[in-house]
Amino acid sequence: MKDVAIIGLGCAAYTAAIYTARYKLSTLIIGEEEGGMGMTAAEVGNWPGDPEVRGPDLMERFKKHATSFDAVEHKVARVEKVEKISGGFRLTFQSGETAEAKTVIFATGSNKRHLGLPGEKEFTGKGVSYCATCDAFFYRGKTVAVVGGGDSAVEGAAIVAQVAAKVYLIHRRDAFRAEPFWVEQVNKRDNVEFVLSNNVAEILGDARVTAVKLEKPFNGSLKLKLDGIFIEVGTTPATALPEQMGCALDEKKYLKVGADMSTNISGVFGAGDVTSGSNYFAQFATAAGEGAIAANSVFSYLQSGALHEKEDGGKRVRE
Ligand SMILES: Cc1cc2nc3c(=O)[nH]c(=O)nc-3n(C[C@H](O)[C@H](O)[C@H](O)COP(=O)(O)OP(=O)(O)OC[C@H]3O[C@@H](n4cnc5c(N)ncnc54)[C@H](O)[C@@H]3O)c2cc1C
Structure with missing residues (x-):
């Protein structure tokens, strides 16, 4: 023993x-x-x-x-x-x-938790990340999306927004489940834009992520150009x-x-x-x-x- x-x-x-x-x-x-x-x-x-x-x-x-x-x-x-x-x-x-x-x-x-999207597995580590706290630093001056509506997503968006040029926070519902404190923090930032009542349908790229395809048009387009996507769904x-x-x-x-x-x-x-x-x-x-x-x-x-x-x-x- x-x-x-x-x-x-x-x-x-x-x-x-x-x-x-x-x-x-x-x-x-x-x-x-x-x-x-x-x-x-x-x-x-x-x-x-x-x-x-x-x-x-x-x-x-x-x-x-x-x-x-x-x-x-x-x-x-x-x-x-x-x-x-x-x-x-x-x-x-x-x-x-x-x-x-x-x-x-x-x-x-x-x-x-993963979303199981086309392109998700292929681009993991090449623009798809599951840890905003860990990887935000690598997106200085870039355009990224954070997916999710809970604490980790909204807090993650606040962290990424400190370094990235632009952050899209994509959530399938019209309101966040996250602590109001974190929602306020991201609301205060002019480089964060909410994409609500919408879902990512596919992650697109070549060597790395270049865009995502949404389920519904956002600003008149289904395609959102990005350098990275943080999946923070729990x-x-x-x-x-x-x-x-x-x-x-x-x-x-x-x-x-x-x-x-x-x-x-x-x-x-x-x-x-x-x-x-x-x-x-x-x-x-x-x-x-x-x-x-x-x-x-x-x-x-x-x-x-x-x-x-x-x-x-x-x-x-x-x-
Ligand atoms: C994409 C990504 C990037 C990250 N980057 C950073 C970073 O930059 N800095 C940082 O500090 N943290 C980072 N993290 C977080 C960090 O990786 C974790 O906090 C850390 O690895 C957790 O270690 P752990 O030993 O607790 O668990 P794990 O590393 O998850 O180990 C769990 C182990 O248990 C085993 N196991 C589970 N169930 C069983 C079973 N039934 N029988 C046998 N074995 C079992 C698994 O096989 C595994 O070996 C990152 C996480 C992710 C996902």
């Missing part, structure tokens, strides 16, 4: 593994997709100490660092189930194989596994964690985009920070002897 199983192969998981290895804890790090969401970040401009780095290169360096420790076993597989057993937890993989660990860190990330945290084993989720369906990254189940922790931590600010820096905290909490938990305690009538007693 390993000391800890870290589920995920993204920024939070690799960081947690670096810390657990240095705490001399036997560590299984297991995930379906190596590098996680970081693989889709074309250019990262806010990883401290590295002003310009490609997401896949950064993730490769994370992996190399985490797997340089003898204490770390790295495995690529989908985990289908996590269940409590005596003295720890059992993980069941898609293949039917199993592994056991005294503690678990869920670092399963989240999935950006994020779904990957909480199926923790939810299945009884971990509490918050009202937004993120894995509920305390300041120490612990969940409501003793010995189970969370880190990164999947959690309610870091004020939902889903970034490499925050995912890494949560991974480090979760690893530290696993170490304290194993040291404290809490592993040998169980709930009994609302009290914790020795097993």
Whole structure:
């Protein structure tokens, strides 16, 4: 039985593994997709100490660092189930194989919702972005669209409008769901134009995005010329596994964690985009920070002897 199983192969998981290895804890790090969401970040401009780095290169360096420790076993597989057993937890993989660990860190990330438009997949990273906070900087003086009507879209439009020459905020309804504060912020800017009660039908381009085709004419035309499009239609945290084993989720369906990254189940922790931590600010820096905290909490938990305690009538007693 390993000391800890870290589920995920993204920024939070690799960081947690670096810390657990240095705490001399036997560590299984297991995930379906190596590098996680970081693989889709074309250019990262806010990883401290590295002003310009490609997401896949950064993730490769994370992996190399985490797997340089003898204490770390790295495995690529989908985990289908996590269940409590005596003295720890059992993980069941898609293949039917199993592994056991005294503690678990869920670092399963989240999935950006896509629109499924023609051209969307083809131009991802070539003008199609799912993260305004991350990529706005690359559109200085350019014309872009932001699609969506919630907080991330409207806040995203406000961020992009600080650098882009022109921003079209395209929303399928006639009013925004976002916080009025952010709607006011974008309203104040004379370089933001609303395209309401309309949808993008297709993303057009050659090597990169050059335009979008709308469902209904806007200013007399179905075609809107642009250099980039930010799709900000929401994020779904990957909480199926923790939810299945009884971990509490918050009202937004993120894995509920305390300041120490612990969940409501003793010995189970969370880190990164999947959690309610870091004020939902889903970034490499925050995912890494949560991974480090979760690893530290696993170490304290194993040291404290809490592993040998169980709930009994609302009290914790020795097993
Ligand atoms: C286009 C784009 C650009 C971005 N650019 C930036 C940027 O410039 N700067 C910045 O700070 N942030 C950026 N981000 C955000 C950043 O990528 C994320 O915040 C960060 O990667 C989250 O890391 P994570 O480890 O929490 O989750 P993820 O990287 O999503 O990792 C989750 C891992 O869990 C695995 N997993 C999930 N379910 C299972 C399962 N059942 N079994 C096994 N494995 C499972 C996945 O396969 C994956 O390996 C960007 C995001 C996007 C989409």
